[in-house]
Amino acid sequence: MRTYLKSRKIDILIISIMLLVLTAVLAPTARYYMQRADARAILTEAKSAKMAAYVTALEHATEGSPFQDQSQPYGFAKGVEEEVVELAGCPGEVYLQQYDAAKIEFYKLLYIEGAYTVTYLQDEEGEHWNVYYSKHVIQH
Secondary structure, eight states, rough: HHHHHHHHHHHHHHHHHHHHHHHHHHHHHHHHHHHHHHHHHHHHHHHHHHHHHHHHHHHHHHHHHBOOOSSSSTTTTTHHHHHOOOOTTOSSSSEEEEEETTTEEEEEEEEETTEEEEEEEEEEEEEEEEEEOOOOOOOO
């Protein structure tokens, strides 16, 4: 009887250790894939924001009204950033960093939502989209 109880305790201990190790391995993996899915969703929103900015730029070009103003916080003329966000239907903030008004072309755009930052860059090699995740580590 004693041998059976001792064997049972060892089995429970082994199962507990296996569950602990399994949790330690699966939790970070699950977090990684959830974060990656969130990043893809944010990237889609950033692309919608760029398309909305392009449509708004065309609209302002045909009306002859200003679209870009680098003295403004978001790089857009007054009220334009709100138009872009409303048209895109995205909760993030859009920053216009480099734009060619003559060609109505965007070269640098920034989209920030929560802890995610999406950068858009167009150069001679084509379009480049990058998604970054940042988190607050220390408050002092």
